Every structure is written in C-alpha cells, then in structure tokens.
Amino acid sequence: MPRPSRKAFDDHPDLFASAVAPAGGLKRRFLGWERPLVQSVVAHLAADWQGSGALDVSDWLIVVPTRHAGRRLREALAVHAATGDAAVLPPMTVTPDFLTSPDRMENTQVAGKIETLLLWASQLLKLDLEEYRNLFPVDPVERNFGWALKMTGDLLQVRENLNENGLSLGDVARMLASSEMEPERWADLGRLEQRCLRAAGDEGYTDWQVARRKAAAEGVLPATVKRILVAGVLDPSALAITALERHSRSLPVEVLVFAPQDTHGHCFDLWGRPIVESWLQRPIYIPNPESTIHQGGTPAEQAVLTTELLAPYGPRPGTIASLGVADTEVVAPLVKTLDEKDIGAYDPAGRPMSTHGVFHLLRLLSRLCGTRSFAVAAELVRCPDVADTILSIAKEQGISSHLTTLLRELDDLAAEALPDTLDDAIELAPRVLKSKEQSPVLVGFQWLARALKALEGDNFGTALTRFLADVFAARPFRLDIPQDAVFAEIANQIAEVLDVLESPVAELPKETLTAAGRLELLLRMLEEQMYYPERTERDIDLQGWLELLWEDAAHLIVTGLNDGKVPESIMAHQFLPDSVRRVLGLRNNDTRFARDACLMTSIIQLRERTGGRVDFIFGRTGAADEPLRPSRLLFQCADEELPARTLQFFQKPETLSEPMPWQLAWRLQPPPLEDDAGVFQKLSVTQFRDYLTCPFRFYLKHGLRMREVDVGSTEMDAMEFGSLMHHVLEKFAKESPAATSEDPHVIRAEFNQLLDSRLYATFGQRLTVPVMIQSEAARMRLSWWAEKEAEERAKGWRIVTAETPLSPEADPWKISDMIVSGVVDRVERHEEHGIRLIDFKTHSPSTALGGDRKHVEEYHLARIKRTESEEDFPPWMLTQNSLGETVRWTNLQLPLYRLAMERHHAGEKIHTAYANLGKTKADVSLDSWLDLEGRLLESARTCADGIVTSIRGRAFWPPTEKLTYGDDFGHLFFGDPQMAVDPSLISSTTREEASASPVV
Structure with a gap:
C-alpha cells in the first residue's frame, strides 16, 4: 500500500492528527505543551481506564527513544494506577532498534557481533590487497590480527550507519557508480562485503545487517502485542519506519508528537520526525537569556555552577529540579561535585564496562601477551588482586x-x-635481589610467564579461566552488591566470546589469532557493553540530551551545551562524510540540527506554559583545555537579539563566588631524629657536601632516609652510569695485568672486556636500546681514558691500590669524634712526585666565569654572590681561594681524602686530583689540586668540625631556598619550603617530645 504523499500531508495536516491515515492502521496525534510528555502519554494510555481494577496496558508495544524514557513511563503508569489504589499491567517498552533486531526473525541463525568481527577480520587477512587497491592504496605497516580487527570495526560501523536506511555497501556502490564520490572505492567495499557474506553463509550464518533488513520486512512481534504506540521519538531510522509501516497494516499504530498541532503541525512528518526545512531557520525563544544562559569554563567549573543552581532545593533537589548533561565530559566532575554536597547522582546511560577493574586487568594481560614488557608486568603485579595472588x-x-x-x-x-621484558626480569631478579630464599617478585613473574605460555597453548579458554580464577580466588562475591553483580555480567560476556573462539569461525592460523589477538577481541566486545548500577532514592538523574523530552521536573538545568554536542555534529568520516550522507538519505548535520532544535524548543515551551524554568550552561574549554564554542542553538534567535546575545557569550564570565587565595591544606611536620640516628655516628664525605648544600634536605635524605625511586626508567641514571665506570676502573686497578701497561691498545681491550662482563652481570644477555647506547658511550669514554692511562704509566705513575676505604672497620678515621667514611677511587705513587689521590668523575667539566673550564678547586669552593654577604654564613664555612678571594666551602671531598690518607703516607708528598671522563675526548682529563695544603687544608678541617657540631646540635633549619642543581625534594614544597614545612619538631632532642605532638 503506498505511503501518503508529502503534498497531501502539507495540504491536510489535520487528516493525520486524529484520523486514520490512508495506510489503514496508522494514526498521528499531537499532545501539546500544556503538560509534560510522560504525563500526556500516561493519560493517553489510561484514557479508557475507569479508576478501578488493574490498569491493563499489557497489550501495548510502546516505542520510546531510550531505555531511561521507558523506565520513566513505567514509573509514571505505576503512580497513576496508585491513585486508584490499583496495580498496573505494564506495556512492553522498547527502543526503535527492537523493531529491526534479528531476534524478530524466527529459525534464523544470525552471526552475532563476535562472529561477524572474526569472519570479517579473517577475510581481510586473506585478501590479495592488489585486487583492492582503491580501498587499500598503501599496504598496512603491520598486517596482523590487530590491524584486521580495527579495520573490521571501522567497516562494520559504516555498514551499521548505512543500514539505518536499509542500505548495504553493495547498494551504495551501485548508487554512486556514476558519481564523483569515490565510486571505485565503494566498488571495492561492495566486493569485500559480498566476500564476507559468502563466508558467513558457508559457516551457516545469516549476516547481522542482512538479518536486520529482513526483520524490518518480515519480523514477528510477540503474540501479546495488539497495538503499537510511538511516543516522543524524534529520529527513528528509516529501517525502523519500514517495520512500523508494515506492522501498521495489521495492527493499530499511533504516533504521539510532543507539540501543539495548531502552531507546529506542519513541522513534523507522519512519523513524528521534525521536518528539516521547518526548523533550520525557526527562532528558539529562550526566556530571560541574560540570566538563564551561563558560561561554565571547564567541565569542573560547569559542575560547580550546576550545584550552585541546585543549592536552593536542599539535599533532595530531584523532586523539583533535574539535570541534563549534553557533554559526557561533564559527568565525572559533576558526580564528584554533587557527592561533596551529599547529593547522589545516577547516570541512566549506564557505565561502560571499560571503566571496571576487570577490564583494566584484561587490558594489561592483553598488552603483556603482545609485548612481554616488564613495565606492563610490573603494572599488573601492582593490581591488588594480582599482588594478593602472588603472595598466596x-x-x-x-x-x-x-x-x-x-x-x-x-x-x-x-x-x-x-629489565625490558618479563624474561629479563626473571633472569635478573636473583642477581639484583640476592635474597637467601626465592623472592615473591620472582615467584610472581614466573607465575605470569606460566600463564602466558598457557594462553598461547591449545586451550586459550581454559587458560584464561584458570588465570582469572587464580586472581580472584580469595575474593568473596555477592550478587546483591552492585560492583560484584558487574563481575557476573563480565563473566557471561567472557564465556560468550570464549565459546565463539572455540568454534569453527575462529579457525585462523595460530600465528594470526594469538593470545594477544584473542584478548583484544574480548576487550573490544567488553568495551561496547554497559552496566547499570542500582539507582538509590536520593539520586538525581544525569540525563542525556535525548532523554530531556521525557523530563517533567519544573526546573531543568542542562550542562555541556556546546557546538558539536548539541546539535550533535557528524564530523568528516573517511567513508561517510556529510555530503555522502545527504546523497544516501542518511541522518546528516541538518537532520541532527532539526531534531535538537525541536527538542530544545519543546523543553523550553513546556516550562514556559507550566511556570518552570530551564537553565543552559555551556563550557569555554574541554577536559583537555581545547577551546569550545557555545551551541548554535543558543544563537537561534531573532536577528535583533543576536548582537546582545553574542556579546553576552563572549564577555568574561562573572565569578559566582569569591575565590579563596591558594594555600596549603596543611604543613608537613617531619619527626625528630632518634638519638642514635646514623648521622650522629658516622658521616660520608658526600654527606658533608649535602649538608653544605642544604641542611634541611640533608636531614630528609640522610636523617629520614627519604629517596625517590624511578621505577619507570629505561636507562641508567647518572649515578648508575658512574657506578658502571667505577666498577670497570676498580677491577682494572686491582686485578688486571694491564694496569702496568704503557700500551693504550692493551688497556683499551681490558676495559672492553671488563665493561662487557659488568653489563652482562647487571642487565643480562639482552640489553635494552637505551642501555646499549649508554654502554657504547661508556666504551668510548674508557677508550679515551686508556690513552691517558698509558700516558701516566709512561710518566712513572704506578697504581698502588683502588677503592681504599677511609675508615676500615678496625681502624676508623674521625673528625671531632665523628667517624668519616668514604672510598678513595685510586691511590698512585711516583718516585719523584709522591702520592696522588684520584677521584673519578663521569661528568664533563662545567664552564666557570669567563668561559674557562672549572678547575677542581671550583667544585669545592664558591664565590660569595652579589646578593650575599659574608655575614650570611658561619665563619667556619669561609676561607680564601688560591687567588686570595673570600669564598665558602661547598664540598669537602678531596680535602677529607687528603686529611684521612696522611696517616697512611706519613712524610710523603700528597696531592689530589679529579679524573674527568667526560662526554667528549677533550673532556677526558686529569685535574690536579696542587694548592690543597697548608691554611686551605686546615680551613677544610675547620669546616668539617663545624658541620659535625651543627649536625649533632640538630641544626637542620632553615633550608636553602633555591638549589643550583636538581632538587630531589622540590615537588614536596610547592616552591616554598618555608611555607610548606613546619620545622617545630626537627630540633626536638628526644622521642618523648616528638610523641607529645602530632606528626604528619
């Protein structure tokens, strides 16, 4: 039977308002804006109910736009029936997709989403790309299952978009064959679709999209359905309308339009869809725009503004006011802000399973299967359930x-x-941890390695089930707890995917469908699923844009009203740009605009007639600080109003409340040191330097032993690189016959052998790329130093010893009764020049004032700055340098070496030197400090005495405000240690005094 013509509808709109259309069972009714849509629908359904006995509407099939709209309708029917102290026999409420679901087809085995993904992915991997060059002009970088799965997802999304109008890829290829819209590429897509449909048929399946088209044309409704009502659905797909039109031939079908017929009857088509031409230029009346349209800045600021608008309604605003969230980025900050006000929030759209902890666990497992990365394995071990399993x-x-x-x-x-990989970690753990018994980390990594091997085996499903059972073995589950109930949903989805993976559909080569690929498929399926936590009585709904038509609260607050969100923008697509959508009759930017303009008009007009109010909030920046534009709908006003509204939107928003000056919530209050703390018994030569740099940071680092561990590093830090070089030089001096050689080639070969041995012992047989680069840098520096070694041997310098401790356990060396520890990297002797104490440095010499290289003396002494005076420092810290200038001590390393070693070389000439092993050959040098003697040396001893006295007196405050070099603790102080730290307990002398005050 032919559909009514557009002209007949335009000429006689009242024909379809209450009378049966020529199709026989199709009727359209306008509801007006005098009361909320949900109340109007309830009144329509209950029109024949006398108020006694059950309200029986169980033979109705009601098509609504969203799940939440269906829930609102069922609740409203129950409330209406309760007015007569009666029960309600509810209708079946569905969304338009129900009408075209393959479930409407009987005796048809339809390929589900998992089967379809696998079928298409397998065909993509089998394609001869040369035959599809219009679709794949360039070969993929890596043609694997991951690529095929992503490409399949994109293509199936295109098919789903086309199917809203009942079109296949082949249909589009024929429609565009003579156009300029890439017909060759569409022809390839059509051929690929036919290939995949044949593959599905060979497996006994009907394609999902084919089944949807058949469902629209032949689908069967439940036997209980006697009549159909389409209520407030502004944009049903053409495929859904095809199904409705067919059902209208045998069942009464009514379309309820939420608008007044007299003024807007010509603005909707027969199916209740806004007519584009009627809405593109139609002004949207917004009452009091200067006070009802608000700028919200960031998503967090929009959330704050929303709660301020809700504030007059107290802790239970949901009875009077309601929230609409057009931009999902606002949801998270809004939930947080409402929770701070003790207001619960419920998102009817549900939460993606991808936000659940199990999804995160499976994602890590998938990445570990694909990469065997140590970083991923470490992240997996830090998951609480995994850590508990390892300990068990x-x-x-x-x-x-x-x-x-x-x-x-x-x-x-x-x-x-x-370590770079899980296997590296298993190899290196025994060497690094050196535990007497097997370490829990090694146990955990070995367990993960066994799990990966099992997943790559012949029974993936059993292996995955076993892994998850191990992880969650100790956790009790209760289905009445919302989070635990989600576990059950995820478990069902996992079981469904595993069933498919064990079917003939999944018969791909093992090298193609690896464990990582199977897990990636599982994650893709889970990612598309939603779960719905229970709604509590105090919750306020965070409704999506399309659900606002069903909201009956007097005060409606809509956030995220930005262009691209409302109206929803159909951005450029590689297959379906907006221009192609228009040609194919698909939803496009104009139809989206018409739909959203109609919806916005309806929610405003309802409250205008019923004494309510709508507030709109738009953001200026998104969560990633990207600039946002106000929705075009906010500019859909009369021309004379546009300049004032534009000025309002682009002026700086008023601050709703005076911002508090930024301040710390609390000050850090470090505890006092124990009387027997290590720094009161022994100091290393480098600790003297740290105290001179900053006494408070010395206290944190050496008193409290605080240190930051970089567990994400992929290369050696400066200290580790220096330790590698020191180890090679120590072994060379102590054990190598080449230590006496004057041949640089012999010395260089020995350095290389010692370096390789140390690298293997520390990092295993397989070096990461960053460590390999660093090892070659170390090799080059040692090669340059080999020439210097040979040169010094030729001059008569002989190595006496290496790594000489200043304070061996049997004979400690002390200053002011404080044991001073340290190790002299090398001691050398010359028959004429005496003893030389060498400290190896792997830094390149810095540039001093005037552009010259810094001399070793300048690494120990610093000039007084113009902003400083001598009175700023204690007298024991000051001295005279070799030029007669007043300077201050910044490092006592070589002076302490010199003083300590005098007792081992009495009567001999002793001098000190830095051996610089810098980044370039010019930076490799021996820098001797010949002036370190006499008064300067005694000044160093005086400085060391002063430091010991200060430490024992607990003089750890005030801190140095700005350090010349990196500050390991700077991020704890927020730029100002004086403000961030309460030092009142640092100088406490007993634990009893510390316990009398709270410690943070």
Missing part, C-alpha cells in the same frame, strides 16, 4: 612475605637492572 602462591611455596616487600623488590629490580 609464595606462601604455598614456603616463602613468607608481605605486600611492602613485594613492592619494594619490584622497585629495586626496576631501578637497578632496568
């Missing part, structure tokens, strides 16, 4: 451990060995 396995093996031990060992392994 360790306990079964007789290894007692705690979570802190596990995490500390993980950090130590990452920082010291820099």
Whole structure:
C-alpha cells in the first residue's frame, strides 16, 4: 500500500492528527505543551481506564527513544494506577532498534557481533590487497590480527550507519557508480562485503545487517502485542519506519508528537520526525537569556555552577529540579561535585564496562601477551588482586612475605637492572635481589610467564579461566552488591566470546589469532557493553540530551551545551562524510540540527506554559583545555537579539563566588631524629657536601632516609652510569695485568672486556636500546681514558691500590669524634712526585666565569654572590681561594681524602686530583689540586668540625631556598619550603617530645 504523499500531508495536516491515515492502521496525534510528555502519554494510555481494577496496558508495544524514557513511563503508569489504589499491567517498552533486531526473525541463525568481527577480520587477512587497491592504496605497516580487527570495526560501523536506511555497501556502490564520490572505492567495499557474506553463509550464518533488513520486512512481534504506540521519538531510522509501516497494516499504530498541532503541525512528518526545512531557520525563544544562559569554563567549573543552581532545593533537589548533561565530559566532575554536597547522582546511560577493574586487568594481560614488557608486568603485579595472588602462591611455596616487600623488590629490580621484558626480569631478579630464599617478585613473574605460555597453548579458554580464577580466588562475591553483580555480567560476556573462539569461525592460523589477538577481541566486545548500577532514592538523574523530552521536573538545568554536542555534529568520516550522507538519505548535520532544535524548543515551551524554568550552561574549554564554542542553538534567535546575545557569550564570565587565595591544606611536620640516628655516628664525605648544600634536605635524605625511586626508567641514571665506570676502573686497578701497561691498545681491550662482563652481570644477555647506547658511550669514554692511562704509566705513575676505604672497620678515621667514611677511587705513587689521590668523575667539566673550564678547586669552593654577604654564613664555612678571594666551602671531598690518607703516607708528598671522563675526548682529563695544603687544608678541617657540631646540635633549619642543581625534594614544597614545612619538631632532642605532638 503506498505511503501518503508529502503534498497531501502539507495540504491536510489535520487528516493525520486524529484520523486514520490512508495506510489503514496508522494514526498521528499531537499532545501539546500544556503538560509534560510522560504525563500526556500516561493519560493517553489510561484514557479508557475507569479508576478501578488493574490498569491493563499489557497489550501495548510502546516505542520510546531510550531505555531511561521507558523506565520513566513505567514509573509514571505505576503512580497513576496508585491513585486508584490499583496495580498496573505494564506495556512492553522498547527502543526503535527492537523493531529491526534479528531476534524478530524466527529459525534464523544470525552471526552475532563476535562472529561477524572474526569472519570479517579473517577475510581481510586473506585478501590479495592488489585486487583492492582503491580501498587499500598503501599496504598496512603491520598486517596482523590487530590491524584486521580495527579495520573490521571501522567497516562494520559504516555498514551499521548505512543500514539505518536499509542500505548495504553493495547498494551504495551501485548508487554512486556514476558519481564523483569515490565510486571505485565503494566498488571495492561492495566486493569485500559480498566476500564476507559468502563466508558467513558457508559457516551457516545469516549476516547481522542482512538479518536486520529482513526483520524490518518480515519480523514477528510477540503474540501479546495488539497495538503499537510511538511516543516522543524524534529520529527513528528509516529501517525502523519500514517495520512500523508494515506492522501498521495489521495492527493499530499511533504516533504521539510532543507539540501543539495548531502552531507546529506542519513541522513534523507522519512519523513524528521534525521536518528539516521547518526548523533550520525557526527562532528558539529562550526566556530571560541574560540570566538563564551561563558560561561554565571547564567541565569542573560547569559542575560547580550546576550545584550552585541546585543549592536552593536542599539535599533532595530531584523532586523539583533535574539535570541534563549534553557533554559526557561533564559527568565525572559533576558526580564528584554533587557527592561533596551529599547529593547522589545516577547516570541512566549506564557505565561502560571499560571503566571496571576487570577490564583494566584484561587490558594489561592483553598488552603483556603482545609485548612481554616488564613495565606492563610490573603494572599488573601492582593490581591488588594480582599482588594478593602472588603472595598466596609464595606462601604455598614456603616463602613468607608481605605486600611492602613485594613492592619494594619490584622497585629495586626496576631501578637497578632496568629489565625490558618479563624474561629479563626473571633472569635478573636473583642477581639484583640476592635474597637467601626465592623472592615473591620472582615467584610472581614466573607465575605470569606460566600463564602466558598457557594462553598461547591449545586451550586459550581454559587458560584464561584458570588465570582469572587464580586472581580472584580469595575474593568473596555477592550478587546483591552492585560492583560484584558487574563481575557476573563480565563473566557471561567472557564465556560468550570464549565459546565463539572455540568454534569453527575462529579457525585462523595460530600465528594470526594469538593470545594477544584473542584478548583484544574480548576487550573490544567488553568495551561496547554497559552496566547499570542500582539507582538509590536520593539520586538525581544525569540525563542525556535525548532523554530531556521525557523530563517533567519544573526546573531543568542542562550542562555541556556546546557546538558539536548539541546539535550533535557528524564530523568528516573517511567513508561517510556529510555530503555522502545527504546523497544516501542518511541522518546528516541538518537532520541532527532539526531534531535538537525541536527538542530544545519543546523543553523550553513546556516550562514556559507550566511556570518552570530551564537553565543552559555551556563550557569555554574541554577536559583537555581545547577551546569550545557555545551551541548554535543558543544563537537561534531573532536577528535583533543576536548582537546582545553574542556579546553576552563572549564577555568574561562573572565569578559566582569569591575565590579563596591558594594555600596549603596543611604543613608537613617531619619527626625528630632518634638519638642514635646514623648521622650522629658516622658521616660520608658526600654527606658533608649535602649538608653544605642544604641542611634541611640533608636531614630528609640522610636523617629520614627519604629517596625517590624511578621505577619507570629505561636507562641508567647518572649515578648508575658512574657506578658502571667505577666498577670497570676498580677491577682494572686491582686485578688486571694491564694496569702496568704503557700500551693504550692493551688497556683499551681490558676495559672492553671488563665493561662487557659488568653489563652482562647487571642487565643480562639482552640489553635494552637505551642501555646499549649508554654502554657504547661508556666504551668510548674508557677508550679515551686508556690513552691517558698509558700516558701516566709512561710518566712513572704506578697504581698502588683502588677503592681504599677511609675508615676500615678496625681502624676508623674521625673528625671531632665523628667517624668519616668514604672510598678513595685510586691511590698512585711516583718516585719523584709522591702520592696522588684520584677521584673519578663521569661528568664533563662545567664552564666557570669567563668561559674557562672549572678547575677542581671550583667544585669545592664558591664565590660569595652579589646578593650575599659574608655575614650570611658561619665563619667556619669561609676561607680564601688560591687567588686570595673570600669564598665558602661547598664540598669537602678531596680535602677529607687528603686529611684521612696522611696517616697512611706519613712524610710523603700528597696531592689530589679529579679524573674527568667526560662526554667528549677533550673532556677526558686529569685535574690536579696542587694548592690543597697548608691554611686551605686546615680551613677544610675547620669546616668539617663545624658541620659535625651543627649536625649533632640538630641544626637542620632553615633550608636553602633555591638549589643550583636538581632538587630531589622540590615537588614536596610547592616552591616554598618555608611555607610548606613546619620545622617545630626537627630540633626536638628526644622521642618523648616528638610523641607529645602530632606528626604528619
């Protein structure tokens, strides 16, 4: 039977308002804006109910735009029935997709989303790309299952968009064959679609989209359905309308339009869809725009503004006011802000399963399968359930451990060995951790390695189930707890995917469908799923834009009203740009605009007639600080109003409340040191330098032993690189026959052998790329130093010893009764020049004033700055340099070496030197400090005495405000340690005094 013509509808709109259309069972009714849509629909459904007995509407099939609209309708029907103290036999409420679901087809085995993904991905991997060059002009960088899965997802999304109008890729290829819209590429797409449809048929499946078109044309409704009502659906797909039109031949079908017929009857088509031409230029009346349209800045600022607008309604605003969220970026900050006001929030759209912890766990497992990366394995170990499982396995093996031990060992392994893969970590853990018994970290990595091997085996499903069972074995589950109920939903989805993976559909080569590929498929399926937490009585709904038509609250607040969100923008698409959509009759930017203009008009006009109010909030920047524009709908006003509204939108928004000056919530209050703390018993030569740099940071680093561990590093830091070089030079001096050689080639070969041995012992057989680059840098520096070694041997310098401790346990050396520790890198002797104490440095010499290289003296002494005076420093810190200038001590390393070694070389000439092993050959040098003697040396001893006295007197305050070099603790102070730290307990002398005050 032919559809009514557009002209007949335009000439006689009242024909379709209450009378049966020529199609026979199709009727359209306008509801007006005098009361909310949900109330009007309820009144329509209950028109024949006498108020006694059950309200029976169970034979109705009601088509609504969203799940939430269906819930609102069922609630409203129950409330209406309760007015007569009666029950309600509810209707079946569905969304338009129900009408075209393959479930409407009987005796048809339809390929689900998982089967379809696998079928298409397998065909993409089998394609001869030369035959599809219009579709794949360039070969993919890596043609694997991951590529095929992503490409399949894109193509299936195109098919889904086309199918809203009942079109296939082949249909579009024929429609565009003579156009200028890339017909060759569409022809390739059509051929690919036919290939995949044949593959599905060979497996006994009907394609999902084909089944949807058949459902629209032949689908069967439940036997209980006697009549159909389409209520407030502004944009049903053409495919859904095809189904409705067919059902209208045998069942009464009514379309309810939420608008008055007298003024807007000509603005809607027969199916209740806004007619584009009627809405593109139609002004939208917004009452009092200067006070009802607000700028919200960032998503967080929009959330704050929303709660301020809700404030007059108290802790239960949901009875009077309601929220609409057009931009999902506003949801998270809005939930947080409402929670701070003790207002619950419920998102009817549900939450993606991708936000659940199980999804995160599976994503890490997928990445680990694909890369065997140590960083991913470490992240997996830090998951609470995984960590508990590892500790449980360790306990079964007789290894007692705690979570802190596990995490500390993980950090130590990452920082010291820099493993790149899980296998590197398993190899290096015994060397780095050196535990007497097997460490929990090693147990955990071995368990992960076994799990990966099982997943790559013949029974992926069993292996994955076993892994998840191990991880969650100790966790109790209760289905009445919302988070636990989600576990059940995820478990069902996992089981469904595993069933498909074990079917003939998944028969891909093992090298193609790897464990990582199977997990990627599983994640893709889970990512598309939503779960719906329970709504509590106090919650306020955070409704999406399309659900606002069903909202009946007097005060409606809509956030995120930005262009691209409302009206929803159909951005440029590689296959379906807006121009192609228009040609194919698909939803496009104009139809979206018409729909959203109609919806906005309706929610405003309802409250205008019923004494309510609508507030609109738009943002200026997004979550990533990207600039945003106000919605075009906000500019859809009369021409004379446009200049004032534009000025209003682009002026600086008023601050709703005076911002508080920024301040710390609390000050850090470090505890006092114990009387027997290590820094009161022994100091290393480098600790003297740290105290001179900053006494407070010395206290944190050496008193409290605070340090930052970089567990994400992929290369050696400066200290680790220096330790590598020192190890090679120590072994060379102590054990190598080449230590006496004057041949640089012999010395260089020995350095290379010692370097390779150390690298293998520390990092294993396979070096990461960053460590390999650093090892070659070390090799080059040692090669340059080999020439210097040979030159010094030729001059008569002989190595006496290396790594000489200043304070051996049997004979400690002290200053002011404080043991001073340290190690002299090398001691050399010359028959004429005496003893030379060498300290190896791997930095390149810095540039001093005047552009010259800094001399070793300048690494120990600093000039007084113009902003400083001598009175700013204690007398013991000041001295005279070799030029007779007043300077201050910044480092006592070589002076302390010199003083300590006098007792081992009495009567001999002693001088000190830095051996610089810098980045360039010019930076490799020997820098002797011949002036370190007499008064200067005694000044160094006086300075050391002063430091010891100050430390014992607990003089750890005030801190140095700005350091010349990196500050390991700077991020704790927010730029101002004086403001961030309360030092009142630092100078406490007993633990009893500390316990009398709270410590943060």
